[in-house]
Amino acid sequence: MRQSPPADEAAPLRIADARGRWTLLATVLGSSVVLLGSTVTNVALPRIGDDFDADLAVLQWTVNAYMLTLAGLILLGGSLGDRFGLRRIFVLGIVWFAAASLLCGLAPDTTTLIAARALQGVGGALLTPGSLAIIEASFHPDDRPRAIGLWSGFGGIGAALGPFLGGWLVDGPGWRWTFLLTIPPALVCVPLALRHVPESVGRPTRPNATTATGTGSRRGFDIAGAVLGALTLALATYALTEARTGGPVALAAAAGSVAAGAAFVLVERRSSDPMMPLSIFSSRPFAAINVITLCVYAGLGGFFFLTALQLQIVAGYSALAAGAAMLPSTVLMLLFSSRSGVLAQRLGPRIPLTVGPLVCGVGMLMTARVGTHASYLSDVLPALLVMGTGMVVMVAPLTVTLLASVEAADAGLASGINNAAARAAGLVSVAALPLLVGMGPDAYRSPASFDTAFGRAMPLCAGLLALGAAVALALPRRTAGTAQPRHGRAHGWLMEPPLVSHFAHHQALD
Template sequence: MATVALGSPAGKWVMVSTILASSMAFIDGTALNVVLPALQKDLNATGADLFWLLNAYLLILAALILVGGSLGDKLGRKKVFMWGILLFMAGSMACGFAPDVLYLIAFRIIQGIGGALMIPGSLSLISTSIDEKERGKAIGTWSAFTTILILAGPVLGGALADAGLWRYIFFINIPIGIISLLALWRKVSETRDEDAGQAIDFPGAVAIALGLALLTFGFLRMPALGLNHWQVYGSLIAGLVLLIAFIIIENRSKHPMMPLALFSNATFSGINLLTFFLYAGLGAGMLFLSLNMVQAQGYTQLQSGLTFLPFTVLMISIARFAGAWADKFGPRLFLIFGPATAGAGLLLLSFVGQTRGASEYWTTFFPGILVFGLGMSFTVAPLTATVMASVSDHFSGTASGINNAMTRISNVFANAIFGALAILFFSGALQDHIKSIPLDTKQKQEVITQAANLGNAKVPKGIAPNHEKTIEIAYHHSFISAYANIMRLSAGLAFLGALMAVFFIRNTEVKKE
């Protein structure tokens, strides 16, 4: 199929349309983390509600993104991409008007369906439209600009949340989507895999969607019910069985949504394992960092968003060139050094205890964010370029879908597992802090029950006024203790991602097969 130069008018329109459309999904994720405290307060949401709000979108996205990639390859990448944008815009509009948290969770599912059709299309269009010799630079440019737009999300989200306008996080997708659709319609040519069949692997999609949903449900119910409750172990076992069934379905299907043969390439397998571990650590770390800053450290939501500006500067300075450097020198060293450095940044952030607010940012959170940002700047573009370079062109949509699915699946597991662990860590620390407070058994239980709300925990009614301040301090210290444990686990996952590059990535094996 015909390709175009990156600097040509056609190449520039491909980049503009894919960057803008992709940014809708990514901005939503980062901005939502910052506005969660305001959303939780306005909608009276529990901690579990917040994790479901994140996971409703991620579950559908993870389950259907492989179908989205396959549909693009078979039916036309531009066509499927545009339908995804339309659905995402519709879901965003509905989210903006959601009257309560249950409606918001339901409308996030619509966003997830749109995202599943939209996200794989961006990289697939780039890989099949841009000349091969410039593909690494194009993917690096996409990575840099989308990351910059992603990191604008927290600043925008913080400003809107502080103004009581957190719903506009969803409304902002409408003009971005309209511009993307017009650019695609008028300026971008259609591409498809002419050899692909038309059958879609719906049994596989159902198996992975139900499997992930059941695993997530089990982990989110664990803090309240314990591991021995039938809802918990039943959901976890059923979820694992369905994921095993998904592998069997894919192995036997004539038109699998995730062709297992792709994993015979060690580089493709390794880069997806790296993606899974790194982005699980990234997702959990960034979520709890935002919650900690606003709910425990006293930052406004705008201040919390602004703390990621050093990350943005690093991405602007480095990420655009990292893909080209990886093309020239090979990606292996970048994919070892980058995740390891990101892990070191998360580890540094775990040692930040109670501070006196944003005035101490430069000596507390800034060093860790700086190191973390440096690591991610050297990782994002080489990782994406390696995924796309390790498969042939007619699998580009599927490969992009698989790698994006790994990112979302890792976020689902991180939100579910780390959400459960955070409540357990919070409860354990809280029990130690309130031992010395003269409360009866019922009052202690009511105080501990508030752990389900994490940083939004409030002193129960009926507590003597002279104990209220002590309990508030206990909530703060317990949340910070839970945050520290989560950040150390997140750092461990990033280090594990670096090990995947050590074991699996070889520069000589990053080639089309």
């Protein structure tokens, strides 16, 4: 029989209290670790390739190994926190991530580096869902919106600084320090979490399918679904990355991906407690939003991967300059994304989700001017400002419409699916784009070859966003409940849609 926690352990936290502030700091540090792991790598890729004398496929896998495990396991990570305790899984994720980061920084060869990046993604999948959930489960309802706003704001600062810090480290002590950068905040976060963060066991997110009364809770883990989902993504990524060399192995991987995907759907349909209940897609707005997400984040994933390389390989920027060059889009998101949620409330989702992707696509096409000796003020900055404007217009409405398309009890699940879909889209995009535009294994060593391929890639990225805009036209002019989430500002930045926990939505239902 589980003992009741002490009174001070069970009492809701307040921001005015020391323990509440320490808890908030721990969650900010935890989410910042993952944000840094996601944003600092792209600017380091050319140096990694030079140091290891590696081909383009290695650079792709350096990015994709991380996204693969993070996308494939993030829903399972949330379930583990619900079952075993948010703090316990959160701390495990931080320790795991820090250990993997150390292995990345010390990697003697590309095989070790790629394996360590995959382990980083596992750590990220464990700690990411719990970061926001801890705040929502632990803080007093009166303080919860402010706590989420502070957490989101400081996390956004970390996301903005990531490429800049990464570039500074690459040009200074070396690319290995871009991975070691995440270790100090992790070392601070662990004792803070163990000392100050109260343990919280998640509440049920949806009735158990086998419970006739609808009062049951999710108790099992869909291990088979998680394995098959990750295997589908892994085989598809391998097939696309290695397709340029042809051969039976790539074809076998492609066939295996199709088979694993079919098995995943079958398992999810038959499971009594599926990781991704297929019934949630019966909501047409929810299904449409996820199609839009796939299109938008596939285009964005390819854009940011290739642009970081273009600025260094073709335009001759240092790693620091390339990282700093990407700041305007993130700053615009930080300053104005909350206001675009109000716009979505007034206009409905169709207009923002049609206009926003099209504006982003225009910004991508404008990067055609980013060639040899490109001027930042006249060539790079205008394109990124247009890109950022499009992101501001569409990201918050995407989240608002997603949450309005499902029952409140399913908000956490819907957000997790949408977040995983975005990461999977970026994963496939980074694997497929070099193949589609004819980038050879050594293309990143030739400015002329890379510039030609980049010029072919940007219309494809813009086309993906235009396809997302076309799907948005099928959305209803108004969606019931299109308002900002009641629990405060949702968290999400340039390369991922917001991840929303289910806790506050249960508070609303109660």
